[in-house]
Amino acid sequence: MLAPLWFFGFDSLMEFIGFAIASAVAYQALKGYRLSKERTLLYLNLSFGLLGAGLLIDGLANLVVLLVRFHRAFLFLSAFGYTIDFVAQFLAYGLLVFAYMQQTRNVGAQVPIAAAAVPVLFFEHNLVTELILIFLLVYIATHTAMNYSMNKSASALLVFGAFASLSVAHLFFLLFTLAPVFFPFAHIAQLFGFLLLLAMLLRVNHST
Amino acid sequence: MIPSEQGQAAKPVSKYRSQFRIYVDIMHVIQRENNEAKPTRILYGANLSHDRLTKYLDELKNLGVIQENGIDDKTYSLTQKGVEFLNNFRKVESFASAFGFRM
Numbered sequence: 001m002l003a004p005l006w007f008f009g010f011d012s013l014m015e016f017i018g019f020a021i022a023s024a025v026a027y028q029a030l031k032g033y034r035l036s037k038e039r040t041l042l043y044l045n046l047s048f049g050l051l052g053a054g055l056l057i058d059g060l061a062n063l064v065v066l067l068v069r070f071h072r073a074f075l076f077l078s079a080f081g082y083t084i085d086f087v088a089q090f091l092a093y094g095l096l097v098f099a100y101m102q103q104t105r106n107v108g109a110q111v112p113i114a115a116a117a118v119p120v121l122f123f124e125h126n127l128v129t130e131l132i133l134i135f136l137l138v139y140i141a142t143h144t145a146m147n148y149s150m151n152k153s154a155s156a157l158l159v160f161g162a163f164a165s166l167s168v169a170h171l172f173f174l175l176f177t178l179a180p181v182f183f184p185f186a187h188i189a190q191l192f193g194f195l196l197l198l199a200m201l202l203r204v205n206h207s208t
Numbered sequence: 209m210i211p212s213e214q215g216q217a218a219k220p221v222s223k224y225r226s227q228f229r230i231y232v233d234i235m236h237v238i239q240r241e242n243n244e245a246k247p248t249r250i251l252y253g254a255n256l257s258h259d260r261l262t263k264y265l266d267e268l269k270n271l272g273v274i275q276e277n278g279i280d281d282k283t284y285s286l287t288q289k290g291v292e293f294l295n296n297f298r299k300v301e302s303f304a305s306a307f308g309f310r311m
Binding site: 028029032035036037038040041099100103144146147156158159200201204205 | 296302306
């Protein structure tokens with residue numbers, strides 16, 4: 001399924017913005033880990049570092065395809081970028097799920113083992129990969145919603161909004177496999193999710 | 209940087225405070241007492257035994273985040289480094305709590 005041609009370029013731009021925000025979240029988590037040696041902050045750092053790397057590679061791959069005017073020899077880059085982005089997101093969200101599970105009980109290392117079992121193939125957007133990401137994101141969004149219901153802070157609401165928005169984005173990516181019109185909506189929802197995380201970061205750093 | 213206790217396995221809702229958390233609790237008590245707290249106030253405020261309090265106060269002094277004042281009537285106050293540490297800790301705690309992670 002081809003994305004609308006007019007949208008090419010905008011998708012890369014949105015992914016670069018997402019990369020910058022994910023890197024900022026990863027940096028904040030790293031600062032927190034250095035201060036407290038709290039392991040969950042290290043997971044958060046690795047998770048957002050992976051998310052940022054995936055977005056950067058996918059954005060660059062799509063930009064190259066655009067710059068060579070969709071030359072047939074370079075079209076594989078689009079699938080390459082998506083594959084890297086999917087694997088990065090799978091590991092990143094898997095790590096967050098692991099962190100949430102570890103906080104409530106000892107789960108050993110099931111998630112990393114499951115990650116190692118993912119075959120490395122070149123994917124285009126497809127039902128299976130998007131369903132996997134939606135499953136992980138809905139789990140995280142549920143946890144962040146419960147967190148908001150308990151502490152009622154604006155920052156917790158922003159994080160919940162971000163993961164809910166990222167879940168909707170992947171729902172649109174899934175629908176894009178059926179109709180191209182959903183592709184821009186997916187990227188807009190994804191960007192909105194990252195902007196909510198940026199708002200949370202700004203709030204946390206200026207509230208004290 | 210203040211080190212936390214090493215070698216913790218996966219933590220369920222821990223009923224024990226980490227060394228790092230105890231440091232922060234002691235510093236909070238000192239700040240709450242207008243940056244001049246007597247040992248007994250810290251002892252009750254941070255919920256510690258006398259022996260453990262002495263040990264942690266010595267460690268915090270060595271880290272340069274608190275200082276001892278007076279000779280007979282001892283009080284403790286935060287140093288500039290201690291105030292900066294507490295401010296940074298609040299940001300980190302607020303960041304972690306936004307994701308639902310306890311510290």
